[in-house]
Amino acid sequence: TSPLARTVETARILASPHGLEPIPEAYLKEIDYGRWEGLRRSEVERDFKAEYAIWQEDPFTIAPKGGESGLNTLNRILPGVRRIVETHRHRSVLVVSHKGANRLLISSLLGFDMRSYRDRLDQSPAALNILDFMSEVRPRLRLFNDVSHYEGIPARVLGQRLSKWWSPQEHVPPVPAAAARS
Template identity: 35%
Template sequence: MKGLIALRTRLYLVRHGETAWNAGGKFQGHSDIPLSQRGREQAKALADRLSKQKIDAFYSSDLSRARETAVILAEPHQGTVYSLPALREINFGRWEGLTFKEIAETYGELSARWWASPLTITIPDGESLQQVVDRCSKAVTELVMRHAGETVLLATHGGVIRVIVGLALGLDLNCFWQLRMDNLSLTVLAYDGPEKAVLELYNDTCHLHEK
């Protein structure tokens, strides 16, 4: 048991800071939307919170809103940020840049089917949630094995974090939208190997409310 605990790997999962599209309720997906000034301030607040924590490695999605978040978080640690395209948000295809209301009005039946069964429905010019599950599952397995016994921070996206948490807990990922995920929230999973995880913290944003 002591040997297992010594090799426990913690993933700090951070959703990127706010963007103008977040504020406007628009789906972003693979669209490379940068952080807003508020998003940068959010990232700095979490960077202050984590500045005394030992973090061994920093990874991010290759989209700029996630990468900039990771760079801000890594700065107090003088850490290098490594990009992982597998950590990209779901590709929303033709839905990117649209609001929930606009998607429902334009893609009525398909939209309803996707919300009910995102694992199996492919968004026009986009991807299904199952494709996100496949790439994220492989990436997490590789990271947990590569960083056994270490603490690793991943700056990524709401959909990706929901998927990683859902996989760790064995949830039906067709219901993944029922997992709330705020901008610049912190979620922590502790792994004793790639297939055994404990959720230690979820969607924590206390650093955004402290004075």
């Protein structure tokens, strides 16, 4: 698990029924957003407008001031995940990490265009992804962004997406007047 408190807590909840204790690994931490850490997206957009606009165009190679780019994050994560795969060959392993880190990792492993990892892969909080590794470098995506365990949780509690591109409020087609009256 990432050593951040929220992921350690999640990992403990999931490992407890199996009598296991999570192993914190620094390489599984979320992207370091530097001086943006702890701020809401709206605050970053307001307070760092020009920097955010540049980063939004290419978050893979551009980093917020004091933070890391997607490329730097991936360079931190990939060797550790490879060690996990090598060490636990033919076994199931639960890795608890973060939205951005997960999308970067999966994009890289599946050979996607890394510059668009934020807009092409949606990752909900506490979602389940399953990768089967045929070898250390050949995974097969078996399940992605499964949130079936959210059943019964109101949408307003789940929050909005981080990427403006996919924010439901911005891309919901208008309801035809006749449908709105029925």
